[in-house]
Amino acid sequence: MSNRIYVAIDTPDLARAKAIATRVRTHVGGLKLGLEFFCAHGAPGYREMAALGLPIFLDLKLHDIPNTVAKAVQALSPLAPAILTVHGAGGRAMLEDAKAAAPTGTKVVAVTMLTSLDASDLGATGIAGSAHDQVLRLTDLACEAGIDGIVCSGEEVGAAHARWPKGCFVVPGVRPAGGSVGDQKRVVTPRAAIDAGASILVIGRPITQAEDPDAAARAIAGTL
Numbered sequence: 251m252s253n254r255i256y257v258a259i260d261t262p263d264l265a266r267a268k269a270i271a272t273r274v275r276t277h278v279g280g281l282k283l284g285l286e287f288f289c290a291h292g293a294p295g296y297r298e299m300a301a302l303g304l305p306i307f308l309d310l311k312l313h314d315i316p317n318t319v320a321k322a323v324q325a326l327s328p329l330a331p332a333i334l335t336v337h338g339a340g341g342r343a344m345l346e347d348a349k350a351a352a353p354t355g356t357k358v359v360a361v362t363m364l365t366s367l368d369a370s371d372l373g374a375t376g377i378a379g380s381a382h383d384q385v386l387r388l389t390d391l392a393c394e395a396g397i398d399g400i401v402c403s404g405e406e407v408g409a410a411h412a413r414w415p416k417g418c419f420v421v422p423g424v425r426p427a428g429g430s431v432g433d434q435k436r437v438v439t440p441r442a443a444i445d446a447g448a449s450i451l452v453i454g455r456p457i458t459q460a461e462d463p464d465a466a467a468r469a470i471a472g473t474l
C-alpha cells in the first residue's frame with residue numbers, strides 16, 4: 251500500500267518549503283499546501299512544489315455561497331490537485347457545486363469539525379452536542395452531496411468510516427505518542443488513525459519542526 255502520509259508544508263518561505271519537501275519526499279506519499287503557503291505564493295508557488303513530483307493536496311478549506319465556491323474551484327482547476335478541501339458547513343448545494351466544478355482527477359473532501367476544536371468550542375458557535383455527532387452529521391451530508399470524502403479527527407474516523415465505507419477519510423491532528431499537541435485538541439497517534447480507518451494522514455509540525463525532518467518522517471512511516 252502506498253504511503254498515506256501527506257506532509258503539511260505550512261510556511262510562507264518557498265525555499266524552506268522546497269527544502270523540507272525534498273528532504274522528506276521518500277518517506278511521504280504527498281505534500282499538503284494550505285492557506286499559509288498559498289496566500290504567500292499562489293499558483294506559481296504551487297507549480298514549483300508540484301514539480302518535485304509528489305501528489306499535491308491543496309487545502310484551502312473553501313467556504314462561501316455555492317456560486318463563489320464553484321467559481322473558485324474552476325479557477326483552481328488548471329492546478330489539478332489530487333485533493334481539495336471545502337468546509338462541510340457550507341451546505342449541500344455548495345458541496346455539490348464544488349464537486350461539479352472540480353477536475354475529474356481531483357478528490358473533493360469536506361472538513362467536518364476542525365481538529366483544533368472541542369465540544370465547548372462547538373457550543374460557543376451555537377452547535378449543541380458532541381464532536382462525534384457533529385462529525386457524523388457532516389459525514390452524512392458530504393456523502394449525500396456526492397463528494398469524495400471528509401476531513402475529521404482520529405477520534406471520529408472509525409464511526410465515520412463505518413457509515414460511509416467507500417469514502418476517503420483524511421485525518422489531521424496526528425501526533426506520535428508523547429508529541430507536543432500545540433493548538434490541536436482532538437489528537438490521536440498515526441497508527442491509531444490508520445487502524446480506525448483513515449485513508450490519508452496529514453502531518454505537519456511533528457515532521458517539519460523536527461531537528462531532522464527526514465528521520466521524523468521515516469520514524470512515523472515506520473509505525474504504519
Ligand SMILES: O=C(O)c1cc(=O)[nH]c(=O)n1[C@@H]1O[C@H](COP(=O)(O)O)[C@@H](O)[C@H]1O
Binds near residue numbers: 284309364401423455
Ligand atoms: O484540512 C486540514 O488539513 C486540517 C483540518 C483540521 O481539522 N485540522 C487541521 O489541522 N488541518 C490541517 O492539518 C495540518 C496539521 O498540522 P500539524 O498540527 O502541524 O500536524 C495543518 O496544515 C492544518 O491546516
